[in-house]
Amino acid sequence: MSGVSQWPELAWGDWAATADTLHMWTQIVGKTRLALTPLQNHWWNVPLYVTARGLGTSAMDYGDDVLDIEFDFLAHELHLRMGSGGTQVMKLKARTVADFYEEYLGCLKELGVSVKIDPMPCELAKPVRFDLDTEHASYDPEYVHRFWQVLVHAEKVFRAWGTGFLGKVSPVHFFWGSFDLAVTRFSGRPAPPRPGADKIQREAYSHEVISAGFWPGNGGFGTAAFYCYAAPVPEGLAEAKIRPDGAGWDKALGEFVFKYDVVRALASPEEAVMEFLESAYGAAADVARWDRAALERR
Template sequence: MNARGLTTSAIPYNDRTFELQFNFVNHRLELRIADGSDRAFPLEPKSVAAFYHELFAMLHAASIDAQINPKPQEVPNPIALDKDETHASYDPEYANRFCRILHSTEKVFQEFRARFIGKASPVHFFWGSFDLACTRFNGRRAPARKGVITSEAYSHECSSLGWWPGGGDVKGPAFYAYMAPEPSGYGTKPSLPAGGSYLEAMHEFLLMYDDVRRAKSPSEHLWWSVRERYQSSFLILPVCLW
């Protein structure tokens, strides 16, 4: 993330460096290049295929030969990006609201991360599932899992929290917390905040975003919800529950 939206961060390319930024303030997809030869095009209603071809035309014009797998990940019934004429919406107001939610959430997550002296991921955004997350590790290997994503993501014991726009059984945006592997009795821990619940099917604690938003002090309510509440023999240091 940055002040205007989402970014790939700096990407090395031969002897050059560039980044792509979704600017949700001015509503532009911006190509920033270290040599100053920046380019951009507007974010507006257009098909995914049209966006895909416009993006790669912009990269080609900047002499950047990038290649990606055009098959979307972590979505049901994926349509190749360069052929998707079905999805074509863009609402500037809600794109900006989404960005503001990420900014306010990131502030709390950064404080949460800063209080942990062990290994922790940056506060980062998952492009596949569109969640903002932070994960703590204790350094111990976890039982092996199957799957291209989960075998690497959960190769070591960890505790994660995040914000997610929702989907499936979760009808709306929510904050979540989980541990992997899940300790025995994890879902029965007491002292949930108002609006908090444990979703057995996902093995995650959830706190709906609207409950936080309506709190007297949303940031304090969220911070209380994610700070360390107990010591567990599962991790060397305190971990996030609620």
């Protein structure tokens, strides 16, 4: 199969309404994970993970039982499963967030799960409570499936990239707040406090990081892209030149960007993304004076 067929077209304008709706649904499930798991450094207890069929929570303790929840983007269903055998299934289809939220809470109740979920979405400019959101109501199964395919390919490259680092590195997470797939490397040094940081940011950026990921174009960017950034941003990073051709610094975002449409047109998207990750990380680590000899596998 060619790179184009393996990495499907994912023009933001063609599925933005679906993505915005799915974003809210993943937040609802993600907030369940937040409520049922103990805090780990940098909120590592709350993300979702790429699965063989979609996105899932992994097992969450509930009393003497366990619960996992998975978005199945092949059958287009949401599965809620208890270790003791109880199951509930919701159809993923065009419906309002409010309707999804009501049925979801009903499924938890049927399973005997009582959990307090904050109904206000996170990390949005103009959030609307889940139970009041009748605006977001789109679901295009073809584009949701394409999105999952991209996540599968991206996660494979991100995991491979992580093997070259001996320092602290995160799992490959899907963050439902920002609706992106990400992996993060740490220098091991504490970071200075971020001006105006909220509780989420203070925990996420308590230490120096270089983070890379993929997001589909939400948040106003308008096109799917891979990214890489350093926090805090070291002086001089914007002037660094990175590889491959087509990747570079985005002044508005303050990070390196490699647009997905450029990636998928190449002979080997996997090799191009890996080159981007290595080059952008190397530029950031050098400018920030990370101890690369100690942190990297040679």
